[in-house]
Amino acid sequence: MSSQAQKGACLSLGKETRCMTCSLSSLCLPLSLNLEDIDQLDRIIKRRQPLKKGDHLFRQGDNFDSVYAVRSGSLKNYIMTNDGEEQITNFHLPSELVGLDGVDCSSYPVSSKALETTTVCEIPYSRLQNLAQELPDLRNQIFSSMSKEIRDDKQMMLLLSKKNAEERIATFLANLSSRFKRRGYSAYTFRLPMSRNEIGNYLGLAVETVSRVFTRFQTLQLIAVNGKEVHITDRQQLQQVAGVTECEIEQPSKLIAS
Amino acid sequence: MSSQAQKGACLSLGKETRCMTCSLSSLCLPLSLNLEDIDQLDRIIKRRQPLKKGDHLFRQGDNFDSVYAVRSGSLKNYIMTNDGEEQITNFHLPSELVGLDGVDCSSYPVSSKALETTTVCEIPYSRLQNLAQELPDLRNQIFSSMSKEIRDDKQMMLLLSKKNAEERIATFLANLSSRFKRRGYSAYTFRLPMSRNEIGNYLGLAVETVSRVFTRFQTLQLIAVNGKEVHITDRQQLQQVAGVTECEIEQPSKLIAS
DNA sequence: ACAAGTAGTTGAGTTGAATCAAGCTTGCTA
DNA sequence: TAGCAAGCTTGATTCAACTCAACTACTTGT
Numbered sequence: 001m002s003s004q005a006q007k008g009a010c011l012s013l014g015k016e017t018r019c020m021t022c023s024l025s026s027l028c029l030p031l032s033l034n035l036e037d038i039d040q041l042d043r044i045i046k047r048r049q050p051l052k053k054g055d056h057l058f059r060q061g062d063n064f065d066s067v068y069a070v071r072s073g074s075l076k077n078y079i080m081t082n083d084g085e086e087q088i089t090n091f092h093l094p095s096e097l098v099g100l101d102g103v104d105c106s107s108y109p110v111s112s113k114a115l116e117t118t119t120v121c122e123i124p125y126s127r128l129q130n131l132a133q134e135l136p137d138l139r140n141q142i143f144s145s146m147s148k149e150i151r152d153d154k155q156m157m158l159l160l161s162k163k164n165a166e167e168r169i170a171t172f173l174a175n176l177s178s179r180f181k182r183r184g185y186s187a188y189t190f191r192l193p194m195s196r197n198e199i200g201n202y203l204g205l206a207v208e209t210v211s212r213v214f215t216r217f218q219t220l221q222l223i224a225v226n227g228k229e230v231h232i233t234d235r236q237q238l239q240q241v242a243g244v245t246e247c248e249i250e251q252p253s254k255l256i257a258s
Numbered sequence: 259m260s261s262q263a264q265k266g267a268c269l270s271l272g273k274e275t276r277c278m279t280c281s282l283s284s285l286c287l288p289l290s291l292n293l294e295d296i297d298q299l300d301r302i303i304k305r306r307q308p309l310k311k312g313d314h315l316f317r318q319g320d321n322f323d324s325v326y327a328v329r330s331g332s333l334k335n336y337i338m339t340n341d342g343e344e345q346i347t348n349f350h351l352p353s354e355l356v357g358l359d360g361v362d363c364s365s366y367p368v369s370s371k372a373l374e375t376t377t378v379c380e381i382p383y384s385r386l387q388n389l390a391q392e393l394p395d396l397r398n399q400i401f402s403s404m405s406k407e408i409r410d411d412k413q414m415m416l417l418l419s420k421k422n423a424e425e426r427i428a429t430f431l432a433n434l435s436s437r438f439k440r441r442g443y444s445a446y447t448f449r450l451p452m453s454r455n456e457i458g459n460y461l462g463l464a465v466e467t468v469s470r471v472f473t474r475f476q477t478l479q480l481i482a483v484n485g486k487e488v489h490i491t492d493r494q495q496l497q498q499v500a501g502v503t504e505c506e507i508e509q510p511s512k513l514i515a516s
Numbered sequence: 517a518c519a520a521g522t523a524g525t526t527g528a529g530t531t532g533a534a535t536c537a538a539g540c541t542t543g544c545t546a
Numbered sequence: 547t548a549g550c551a552a553g554c555t556t557g558a559t560t561c562a563a564c565t566c567a568a569c570t571a572c573t574t575g576t
Contacts, residue, residue, distance in 0.1 A: 079412055082501050087416040101409050104402030109409045133394060140387075144362030146404040151359050151367045153411035154337055158345040160418035161462030165533065196554060204419030206534055211555050227542080227554090243340050423563070454524060464564055469525050485524085485572080 040131060041138065046122040051114040057098065060111045064102035066122045070094045073118025074193040077110045078201075088202040091115070091194060093179050097145050115193040160204050163243065168203045169213045170241035173223065177232055188235065192228045299396065302385040309372040315356065318369045322360035324380045328352050331376025332451040335368045336459075346460040349373070349452060351437050355403050373451040418462050421501065426461045427471045428500035431481065435490055446493065450486045 050073075051057060057068060057075060075092040089110060092098050102108040103125070132139040159168055181187035192199070200210045217223045222238050224231040232238060304324075308331075309315060315326060315333060333350040347368060350356050360366040361383070390397040417426055439445035450457070458468045475481045480496050482489040490496060 079416060081416060081420060085420065087412075087420055089412045089415055101405055101412070103405035104398075105405070105409075110412065129394075129398075132397070133391070136387075136391060139390070139397070140362075142401070143404070146401070146408065147359050147361035147363070149408055150404065150411065151363075153408065153415070154345075154347045154359070154368065157347055157411070157414055157418060158337060158339060160415060161459075162339060162343065162345055195552095201419075207554075208535085208556085209533060212533095215555075453522095465524075466526080466565085467563060470563095473525075 040135070041123075044124060044127040044131060046124070048120055048122050051118045051120070053114055053116050055114045055118075057112040057114065057118075057120060058108045060109060061107050064099070064105055064108050064125065066124050067097055067099040067102075067128065068112075068120040068122055070096050070098060071119040071121055074115045075112050075118060076115055076194060076198060076202075077112045079110050086201065088198055091202070093193075094183055100142070100146050100149065103146075115198075165205055165209050165213050166216070166241055167243050168205060169199075169210065169217070170222075170238050171243070172199065172203055173230065173232065174235070174239050174242045177235065177238075187232070189229070189231045192230055298389060298393070299381075302382060302389060304380040304382070306378055306380050309376045309378070311372055311374050313372045313376075315370040315372065315376075315378060316366045318367060319365050322357070322363055322366050322383065324382050325355055325357040325360075325386065326370075326378040326380055328354050328356060329377040329379055332373045333370050333376060334373055334452060334456060334460075335370045337368050344459065346456055349460070351451075352441055358400070358404050358407065361404075373456075423463055423467050423471050424474070424499055425501050426463060427457075427468065427475070428480075428496050430457065430461055431488065431490065432493070432497050432500045435493065435496075445490070447487070447489045450488055 060080060070092050072094055074094075075098060076088050077090040077092065077098065078086040078088045080086055092112075098112055098120070099108065101110065128138075128142075132142060159171055163171065176190065176192070177187045180190045194202075196210045196214075197207050199205075200207045203210070214223070214225050217238075218225060220237075222232070222234050222241070224233055318338060328350050330352055332352075333356060334346050335348040335350065335356065336344040336346045338344055350370075356370055356378070357366065359368065386396075386400075390400060417429055421429065434448065434450070435445045438448045452460075454468045454472075455465050457463075458465045461468070463471075472481070472483050475496075476483060478495075480490070480492050480499070482491055
């Protein structure tokens with residue numbers, strides 16, 4: 001478990017860790033920043049102590065000062081409803097940026113909590129802002145990340161407003177599969193970092209429904225599940241149930257493609 | 259109808275229209291750009307011929323080249339599902355920016371269609387990008403708009419995944435009310451620019467359900483409806499049904515507040 | 517001014533997912 | 547390693563919203 005969590009982390013840990021040598025840099029900095037630019041970015045990034053499962057990276061209402069890149073582990077972001085219920089708005093895997101939705105607020109509009117032992121790179125926003133002025137590529141990268149988040153959110157709205165339970169879960173699994181694949185893990189066998197409860201919360205379904213659909217998908221030979229371990233037996237069929245074509249699941253951005 | 263649509267438009271129409279004299283500038287450019295900055299922005303903005311009801315501002319897949327500010331009228335943005343159904347992701351009222359979710363794509367990820375006669379200011383993205391490099395305030399303004407959109411999207415997810423039909427419609431009406439108020443219209447009496455069908459599509463409800471809830475709200479003396487004309491009789495109660503506090507409906511951004 | 521189509525309302529019946537309830541499994545800790 | 551709590555699964559029942567259907571009220575075009 002610990003070894004799996006480390007796979008996505010930087011090659012050399014400790015104080016000497018640099019963006020330039022980080023195995024994630026091609027994902028969290030997909031544009032071709034030149035070496036000098038990377039070096040500048042490197043200098044403002046703080047490496048933090050790992051978060052333990054259940055620790056908060058930040059809480060809704062906390063003073064907004066930094067954005068974060070996940071290095072290993074995973075996070076859930078959630079907002080609170082008036083009656084104290086939580087609504088999960090996102091799960092974050094290694095290389096993904098967290099906290100950009102706080103940019104124009106004095107405080108974070110969501111809470112972010114570790115689902116397992118998790119390490120992040122902290123990027124103080126005020127310094128990022130200064131740096132963005134000098135580095136057009138970096139600035140575009142931030143625009144790009146935000147714009148991707150907006151697009152993903154629209155897809156999520158579609159899911160929540162039009163898809164039934166089976167389609168939601170198929171979409172969720174196919175999406176996770178693509179994200180793991182992109183990060184060099186298997187697209188077919190992976191471990192869910194979140195509970196059934198959290199999946200249901202995120203997808204707008206009751207836990208029981210999540211459980212039932214998992215069982216149904218196993219009967220249909222689409223997946224094989226053992227606790228949190230998932231094996232996708234028929235990826236194509238799963239994507240068909242999801243009602244999406246491959247490219248919709250994780251659309252490569254213009255900048256990555258070029 | 260036409261006169262109402264014009265209220266939000268620039269004070270002087272025609273070729274001489276300038277951001278500086280536009281009654282919307284405090285909304286679409288809420289930060290304190292200095293006069294020189296506004297002048298620079300002014301030079302890159304194109305005023306377009308009004309769109310007629312049903313005209314597209316752009317279509318999903320169109321080459322991304324500009325973002326737009328609505329001057330008068332209204333737009334709906336929508337994505338297409340695989341089976342050709344549309345999912346409305348947003349309605350846009352005067353002063354709101356449209357098209358920012360295309361920033362890191364070569365093409366718009368959504369379509370945008372006029373709900374009535376609508377005028378927009380076109381801002382060519384390549385030139386905005388150059389300008390953003392020189393004007394930190396403008397750059398922050400763009401970050402800010404995108405980040406607000408992300409926050410709104412999260413609230414929409416909460417609505418779609420946790421709220422029932424009554425809560426959804428109350429939230430929708432309370433939100434529109436706040437947006438009209440902010441633009442100098444009445445918060446209590448306004449005209450819905452969209453059909454019941456479009457409201458249902460947006461909120462993840464059947465048309466019939468929208469209609470029934472409208473009727474129920476009238477019986478409860480929360481609102482009075484006559485076709486597309488809505489009068490809010492008990493705003494406080496409506497907000498209570500919506501399950502939000504006033505500030506959540508249209509959260510002022512840090513930049514506007516400061 | 518009228519016909520025809522579109523948008524909105526209302527009622528009846530159906531249904532997919534929620535809720536309630538109970539049993540099972542896993543993992544922690546004392 | 548026994549005992550307990552939390553997470554997960556499965557079944558039975560309920561219910562909010564959907565679908566289908568019929569009717570009414572507006573538009574719009576000729």
